[in-house]
Amino acid sequence: MPHLDAVVVGAGFSGLYMMHRLRQRGLNAQGFEAGKDVGGTWYWNRYPGARCDSESLSYSYSFLPELDQAWHWPERYSEQPEILKYIEHVATTQDLRRHFRFQTRVTTADFDETADLWTIGTDQGDQVTARFLIMATGCLSQPNWPAIEGLADFKGETFHTGLWPHEGVDFAGKQVAVIGTGSSAIQSIPRIAKQADVLFVFQRTANHCVPAQNHAMDPEAERAYKADYMAKREQARHSFAGDVVPELYITIMDLSDDELERELDRTWGQGGFYTQYPYTDIFTDKRANDRVMAYSHRHIRSRVNDPGVADLLCAKDHPIGTKRLCADTLYFETYNEDNVHLVDLNDTPIRAIREDGIATSDRAYEVDAIVYATGFNAMTGALTSVDIRGCDGRVLKEVWNDGPVNYLGLGVHGFPNLFTVTGPGSPSVLTNMVSSIEQHVEWVDRCMTWLGDRGATRIEADQEAQGRWVGYLNDSANATIFPLANSWYIGANIPGKARVFLPYVNGLKTYRDECDAVAEDGYAGFAIA
Ligand code: NA7
Numbered sequence: 001m002p003h004l005d006a007v008v009v010g011a012g013f014s015g016l017y018m019m020h021r022l023r024q025r026g027l028n029a030q031g032f033e034a035g036k037d038v039g040g041t042w043y044w045n046r047y048p049g050a051r052c053d054s055e056s057l058s059y060s061y062s063f064l065p066e067l068d069q070a071w072h073w074p075e076r077y078s079e080q081p082e083i084l085k086y087i088e089h090v091a092t093t094q095d096l097r098r099h100f101r102f103q104t105r106v107t108t109a110d111f112d113e114t115a116d117l118w119t120i121g122t123d124q125g126d127q128v129t130a131r132f133l134i135m136a137t138g139c140l141s142q143p144n145w146p147a148i149e150g151l152a153d154f155k156g157e158t159f160h161t162g163l164w165p166h167e168g169v170d171f172a173g174k175q176v177a178v179i180g181t182g183s184s185a186i187q188s189i190p191r192i193a194k195q196a197d198v199l200f201v202f203q204r205t206a207n208h209c210v211p212a213q214n215h216a217m218d219p220e221a222e223r224a225y226k227a228d229y230m231a232k233r234e235q236a237r238h239s240f241a242g243d244v245v246p247e248l249y250i251t252i253m254d255l256s257d258d259e260l261e262r263e264l265d266r267t268w269g270q271g272g273f274y275t276q277y278p279y280t281d282i283f284t285d286k287r288a289n290d291r292v293m294a295y296s297h298r299h300i301r302s303r304v305n306d307p308g309v310a311d312l313l314c315a316k317d318h319p320i321g322t323k324r325l326c327a328d329t330l331y332f333e334t335y336n337e338d339n340v341h342l343v344d345l346n347d348t349p350i351r352a353i354r355e356d357g358i359a360t361s362d363r364a365y366e367v368d369a370i371v372y373a374t375g376f377n378a379m380t381g382a383l384t385s386v387d388i389r390g391c392d393g394r395v396l397k398e399v400w401n402d403g404p405v406n407y408l409g410l411g412v413h414g415f416p417n418l419f420t421v422t423g424p425g426s427p428s429v430l431t432n433m434v435s436s437i438e439q440h441v442e443w444v445d446r447c448m449t450w451l452g453d454r455g456a457t458r459i460e461a462d463q464e465a466q467g468r469w470v471g472y473l474n475d476s477a478n479a480t481i482f483p484l485a486n487s488w489y490i491g492a493n494i495p496g497k498a499r500v501f502l503p504y505v506n507g508l509k510t511y512r513d514e515c516d517a518v519a520e521d522g523y524a525g526f527a528i529a
Contacts, residue, residue, distance in 0.1 A: 004030050006132040006448070007120050009106045009386075012040015014136035014421040014437045016091055017061065019099050021445040030130070031100035032122055038091040038100070040138050042084045046164035047184060047371075048191035050080035051214070053272050053327045054432045057225050058243050060086060062233040062438060067093075069226055077214045077272070077327075101126070108387045109133055111416060116457040116529070118417060131457065132448060135383055136421040139429050142381030144494060146179065146374045150353040157369040161188060162376060171195040174368040177358055179350075181207055185373035186326045190334045192371065197339060200365050202358065204345040205486075206315040208296060212327035213271025240507035241277060242427070242435030250278045252288035264295045272327040282321060283480045283505075289319040296320055303332040310335075312344050318485035324429070378488040379424045379502040380404050390415035391460075403491070403500030407461035407469045407525055408515055410440065416460035419444045424502040425473050429489070431508045439508065443515050447523065458529040465525030477501035 006022055008015045011033035022029040035043045052059050056073035067090070074082060091097050101124070108121035118133040120126075143162040145151065151158075159169065161184035176196040178185050181203040193199045225232060232244045240247050255263060267275045281288040297314040304310035313332060315323075334340050348360040357366040377385075380400060388396040394414045399405065406412045409426025410419055421440045422428035428436050451459055477483055483501055486492035490501050504511055518524050 001119070002030075002128045003117075004028050004128055004130040006030075006134055007032065007106075007118065007128060007130040008100075008134045008136055009033075010040060010136035010138060010141075010382075010421075011035070011038040011091075011096075011100045011102070012042070012136065012138055012141075013061075013087065013434055014138070014441060015040070015100075015134075016087065016094075016096050017063070017437060017441045018134055018136050018421065018444065019096050020063075020094050021441055022448075023096075023099060025445070025449065027448075029099060030128060032104045032106050032120075032126070033100050033102050034105040036102050037088070038097065039084045039087050041140060042080055042087060044141070044164070045162055045184070046080055046166065046168075047159075047161040047188045047373075048169075049187035049189075049329070050161075050164075050184070051077050051187055051212070051329075052083060053077060053183075053212070053325075054243060054434075056082070056217075057222070058232070058236055058432055059083070059434050061090060061434065062237070064090065065230060068229045068233075072222070073217055075214055075216055076218075077212055106386055108389075109418075110389045111391060111418075113391055113416075116417065132417045132419065133388075134419045134421060134444060135386075135423070137382035137386075139379045139422055139433075140376040142377040142385055143372075144375045144377050144381075145372060147495065148350055148353055153355050154353050154357075154370060155355045156357075156367060158372070159369065160372045160374070161185070169369075171369065173197055175366065176200070176369045176371065177202060177365060177367045178371045178373055179358075180373035180375065181205070182373060182375055183207070183324060183326045184375070185371075186328050186331045188371070188373065189340075190328075190330045193334045193337055193340045199340045200343055200358075200367065201340065202343045202345055202350065202360075203312065205317060206313050207323060207326050208293070208315045208318075208320040209300075209326035209328050209331060210268060210275045210296065211271045212329050213269065214327075214329055236432065236435050237439070238509050238512070239435075240431075240509055241273070242431035242433075242439075242508040245274065245277045247277060248280045251280045252291055253281055253285060260291060261295070264292065268295075268299060273325060276321050276325060283319075283482060286319060286481050286484075289321070289481060293320045300332055305336045309342055312342055318487070319481050322482045322485035322489075323487040324489070375488060375493055377494050377497070378491075379429070380491075380497075381494075383420060383423070388415065388418070390418070401498065403498035404502065405466055405470050407466040408518065409504060410443065410515075411459070411461040411526065413461045413463045413466045416458045419447075425469065425504055427504045427506075427508045427511050430503045430505060436508055439512050439515070443519065446519060450519070450523070451528065454528075456528050458527075459523065460527045462525050462527055469525075473504060474501065476505045480505055 005027040006029040008031040056078040105123045175198045384397040404424040491497035
């Protein structure tokens, strides 16, 4: 059985950077990736309109300063093909592909306590042993298929936004259904509506959505950013959001109605998460959030002609931003088109999928294609779908049955030498993902170097430190209004999943400081052997 220093699972932004670091240190690391090539999220999510909601100049690696200068991002927020092109370029120029086995899914991982080694198995029959197992499997990588009766009976074309065909899909001349109105639906619906003869959108819950204000890259802004790139990277690394954005300096409740209107006109003009970044109280004071929400609703109503449809599109069940905020390009205007119909599933729930379409409580919708934009088993799904067995035969999936427990979002008691890059309990999805990925990869690399220098073969989170961390995570989340929403942040989108707030809410800067303090203190809270 081949023996390795480390196995890296996943060849997205995390896995590639992890591999780069390990190989630079001369370690013998092997990567496994289920897809045919690199890219992770950006490999799978090829649906029309798929786009990042962090700006491209900062949603990219910071460890390649020459590439920073050479690379041109054509838009403020790049579309999936551009991001994938960038990742592929990095994989090629850094010669990373040869360290990965593609079309190979890791299915099992067993820890041998006597040898301090993981034995890793794949669906292609590989068996390898490795000192360290690094799960770089992404936060939104296990697609969620809804449990609707008859789903497999449909005779037309079935798609999931998170598993989009590489050759693309032509909806011209077709009757199409989209189920779901989260970010993936909001990005794809305007594009699908342009092609399809008829589009039915099946909405269970409206999502808060603000204009992305995407545009072609402004050459002057690009020049200015590049002139100062290193400093900007440094700023992002030590910021709340992991990004070069204005941070927490305006308190909504201090503003009069007129002042707030002007302020929100300004940030709605900037678009996307700029409508959240500056506000100290948007996630801590529901009254402040309500005021922003009222503005958002007025904005939506001004974009949709039919007041009844506009009303359905205004999210009212959760404070704005407590489910991941969506950023749109002409989403609401799409409902002004004659071929687009919104179906309110609260009024007429789906009863079943039939051979020829979708049956709701009041009628049948005959369609040629159904697009499931129904999201992911977020943050834990990719980890618990692998049969990971630690000490004493403990199974990760079972240990996490009541919600994930770990220390720093990086290590789990009972599972030595296992690292989870952007695992639950770390800032990840509440920040610029690439910044959080880099922080984790660098921490893991530093930790492995430290262990190697001491001849240590094992690191494991203490149960007590883990308990304190989980308590701190919950207290931090409960000090905000995030838990008020039935979001994927809290596992509410997956039937039966424990209701635990998954990401770390105190921002990347504080988190980085906490992780660094643990490292500087000789990895306090971890048992080293
Ligand atoms: P999301 O944001 O989880 O959205 C999934 C959507 O699918 C949401 O509107 C759900 O409605 C809907 N859904 C899920 N199951 C059903 C069933 N059974 N019936 C009807 N509707 C259903 O996933 P996305 O892919 O859009 O975005 C995920 C993240 O990727 C996004 O936040 C960005 O960070 C990138 P519900 O709200 O549960 O009523």
